[in-house]
Amino acid sequence: MERFGFIHEKLDIKILILFILRRLPGVVDPETLGELCQCDGGIGYFDYSDCLSELVETGHIEEHEEGYSITEKGARNADAVESSLPYSVRSKALKLIAPVEERMRRAAMITAKHDMEEGGCMVTLAMSDGKGEIIHLRFLCAGEEQAKLIEKNFRRDAEGYYQKIADLLSEDRKRK
Numbered sequence: 001m002e003r004f005g006f007i008h009e010k011l012d013i014k015i016l017i018l019f020i021l022r023r024l025p026g027v028v029d030p031e032t033l034g035e036l037c038q039c040d041g042g043i044g045y046f047d048y049s050d051c052l053s054e055l056v057e058t059g060h061i062e063e064h065e066e067g068y069s070i071t072e073k074g075a076r077n078a079d080a081v082e083s084s085l086p087y088s089v090r091s092k093a094l095k096l097i098a099p100v101e102e103r104m105r106r107a108a109m110i111t112a113k114h115d116m117e118e119g120g121c122m123v124t125l126a127m128s129d130g131k132g133e134i135i136h137l138r139f140l141c142a143g144e145e146q147a148k149l150i151e152k153n154f155r156r157d158a159e160g161y162y163q164k165i166a167d168l169l170s171e172d173r174k175r176k
Helices: 010-022 030-037 045-057 072-084 087-108 144-156 158-170
Strands: 061-063 068-070 110-117 120-128 133-141
Touching: 010 030, 010 045, 010 061, 010 068, 010 072, 010 087, 030 045, 030 087, 045 061, 068 072, 087 110, 110 144, 120 144, 120 158, 133 144, 133 158, 144 158
Parallel strands: none
Antiparallel strands: 061 068, 110 120, 120 133
């Protein structure tokens, strides 16, 4: 079967994987990494899987429970060889990476978790602006189900909740 695209050799697939991981700010899940690597029509799933495994074995990529991240060794080697990727492949990959990178950066700045304690379920919500924490809330919930819903909603619109809280606390309310 004839493949389309510019990338066919295992070395090129490895360089592409490193190129992508080097631009992402943290651990990327396997599905997302696989989708990003399909930016060139010439890569088959089994070749991709083999290359990914080999990069883990050689210490270029670290495997985590949540996915994959590039190691210092991998970043160093990628920096040296990524210019060998065809320009069109690099450009297409960068366009696909941009929204994923933005989502990952935003997710890294938002904390939403809960702990079951003796007195009940405590939810902790926090948001950072990349330089420091700008809001940190900790409060008691009715139970774990409510805590999970609060976490989900906060992750979805942390900036909006921050603005609503700031607006509420900034109102000039007169005592009756």
